[in-house]
Amino acid sequence: MEVTLLMAMTVDGKIAKNPDHFPDWTGPDDKKFFAERTRQAGVVIMGARTFQTLKKPLPDRLNVVMTRDDSRTSSWNNVVFTTDPPRRILTWLESLGYREVILAGGAIINSLFAAEGLIDRLIVTVSPKVFGSGISLFNGQVSMALALEGVKIIGQDVVVLSYRVVGHPKI
Template identity: 30%
Template sequence: MKVSIVAAVAKNGIIGINNSLPWHLPEDLAFFKQTTLGCPVLMGRKTYESINRPLPGRLNVVLSGNVHWAPAPAKDGTPRSVIAYPAALPEGGATQIATATNLPNALNWLSNFEQVFLIGGSNLYQQALNQNLVDELILTEIHQSFEGDASFPQWDRQLFREVERITNTATPERAWGFDFVKYAKVDN
């Protein structure tokens, strides 16, 4: 199983403010969807609550230390069903919500999948990088600094090599550019 981090990161390392993105970048949202569709996405509880719904076409695994955590009901008031670790997981890209209490259990649970995307927040990214669990980073590197309260963790760039970069220049509507960059773990 390949474990990939997906994040949009400002020039100054910021990734969020008040459980939201500090920028509006439709190209990044489309890239994120295209990249993760059909694969499990693993996120912390705060990240899930900031989205406030399961991402369609993906198994949404939410990490929470609270074994009784449950997502908010759907807009029509219908409770959302949750698969709790270690119950059997569905195959494919069905829209489902699953919960686990820690990262190692969640990754073990997802081991039958070809690829898993870690989509936030900063604590999850830090934990995965510290435990050497990440095979690749897929970053939207934004060429602008933003104010925020959540940052992407420092990472050892010697452990990864850049394998792809797609440059997007500034436009009249957006005064700053950004790059989609893929970093692969260096084989030891």
């Protein structure tokens, strides 16, 4: 099971201004890229706060929402709320036939997967914005060694950086 962390971030490395910041700051090229990659994988894993900012599920793919609230249920057929840890979620998704999952944040969920060494690839789209302060890609200390796989410009102003995780050195 390949786990790809796919996130948009600002030039100064922020994924949002605050936990409730709606992701409307990225441009249409980034949104199109995100939609294509997540549809290709067929499944997106995110935290409850990230899901809450979206207001509705991402169509045409399974939305797996990690939550601490085990009473949450979904009225959508493509949304699953789970309190399971990352490894158990991946085992379940693999049993359903998925070969790749997109990890779409936020920082806490990204960090949970990173702490267990479960992220295989990072793809970040760098948008021409600066927030100055806000939420980083990860929450807390994370250590990964990366190998650059590719750099691509989409649209006029967005750079896509693709990295393969090659190790998890001690911090």
